[in-house]
Amino acid sequence: MVLELVVLLLSIPTGLLIAWLAKDELIDGFVYIKILFVLSLIGIIFFENEVTILSLGFICIVSYISVLKRFDKKWAVERKR
Secondary structure, eight states, X not given: XXXXXXXXXXXXXXXXXXXHHTTTHHHHXXXXXXXXXXXXXXXXXXXXXXXXXXXXXXXXXXXXHHHHHHTOTTTOOOOOO
């Protein structure tokens, strides 16, 4: 049980790293990130398998951090075309 919580806590720095590496995708892919967040949240509610719930929890936390960082002007940058 402790290992599962550690893995879920590791999703926070992972989400920050992904949001930092893909700054332009925070704007262009915002709709898809929101869909990923909502689907993983719904999956957490309906699935009963513990491994599936933890995996969806990891995805949910990572995508939620991306949704939050989308509104931070220092993180979200327009793609140069």
